[in-house]
Amino acid sequence: MIAKLEMFIALARERHFGRAALSLGVTQPTLSTGIRQLEDQLGVKLVSRGSRFGGLTPEGQRALVMARQIVGDARRLREEMRASREGLAGHLRLAVIPTALTWGSALAARFTARHPKVSFTVLSRASADILSMLDDLEIDAGISYLDNEPLGRVVTRPLYRESYRLVCRPDHPLAGRADLGWAELAEQKLCLLTPEMQNRRIINRQFLEAGLAPAAAIESNSTVVLVATVLQGPWVTILPSDLAAFLTEGKPLALVPLRQEAVAPEVGLIAPHQPPYTPVLQALLDEAGELAQVPD
Template identity: 65%
Template sequence: MIDKLEMFLAVAKEGHFGRAAASLGITQPTLSAGIKQLEEQLGVLLIFRGSRYGGLTPEGQSALVWARRIVGDSRQLREEMRATRHGLSGRLRIAVIPTALTWAAKISARFGANHPNVGFTILSRTSVEILQMIDDLDVDAGISYLDNEPLGKVSTVPLYDERFMLVCGADCDLAARDSVSWQELQGRRLCLLTSDMQNRRIINRNLASAGVTPQATVESNSTVVLAAHVLAGDWLTVLPEDIASFLADGKPIRLIRLEGPEPSHAVGLVAPYREPHTPVLEALLAEARRMVSDR
């Protein structure tokens, strides 16, 4: 039944039989037959369908919760048996907010040094996408904000508190300053992350609290693009200190502390709430805790 549940999860995620079949590497008739067999085994209709996908039935919505749990348990069983035979191995999939990608590198470097048979796939995603990917079993963990928007039922390890910096060119009139207030960004030419990013929503709140209407003439979901615009012209951007320091290293860019009305926000490792976790994921959470305690 596990393979049929995997098919069901794929259809629920994609909302389309053709895309779901492609994601599983099977034909659409094979997928349709698998879903029909699952419905016959359970004795309920899971998916409304005529000539195309029509959404999950109420029974399908309930089955989705169970399917995620059963498939997750099945994968955990395989991971535990593999760890028993061969030690920690495999691949960890982590989705990360763009401003925390440097921390993903720190964690994977430390973890990889102790567990060389474990590989990493690291994806840059929004905070909303990260939680959805964890629910859909598309990633094993994420790095995201912990205290700004609802997370649901997850396991977390706080990593750091985000502190905002104004990023400007070395020839900017603000470059010699040690600190700048949010009010002073009024009328400035800004390049910022796109509004689907939680980082941008926090920045917007800080600007609004300071009575500033942001003039973001450039928006991007890439911090590299923002730093490149600071170098290319008279744009200013706002980024957390760690990623800003990384992007500014060796470049004619200045980082200036922003004095703001809103407290810093915690960023941390987020994993599915499951006890016990798979051996690899449990080791990752333990490594993250050690990394924080060693700071």
């Protein structure tokens, strides 16, 4: 039953039989048979299908909520039993917003140094994708913004508050400033993250509060592309302070602090709110608390 529920969850996530089968490492006929057997066991049709996936039926939508709960509980049970036999061991999947990747790396490195039987996969994802991946049981935890947009039912551990730096070449007219107000960035050649990134929406709001409507001639979902663009000429970009320092180290670039006019956004670890947590996930939450720069 658990294996068939996992097939159902994968199909609901991918909305395509072939992609769902590929994500599980099974053949498409095996997946289709598993879904049909699940429907037979439950006595309802879960999936609308003709020649291709046609969405979930109303019964399928309701079943999906319970399937996620059942599969999540089964995984927690396995982890709990493994911890009783082996101590903290296993694999953690962590998705991190691009602007917090240095924190994701630090958390994973600290945790594996303390618990060497635990391995990590760290993925770069947008904040909305992280919430979807948590719902679909694709990841165990994420690092994202905590107080800017709704998160749903999750447990959180604050890590830090975001401050910002203007990144420019040393010969740029603004490079020598001690700090800058957002209104002073009018008419600058901006390269910024793409609009689906929450960091971009935060930056847009900062500009709007300063009476500006930012127009970025170059956009990317990669902060590496932004820094590389600034190296090419009169471009400027805006990045969180820690990430800006990391990406510009050893490069001919200048960092200028931007004055924070309002409460800075908080970034932290998020995980499904389904206590009791497995020993490994509880240890990760505790590790995030120790790493945090945000006062309790």
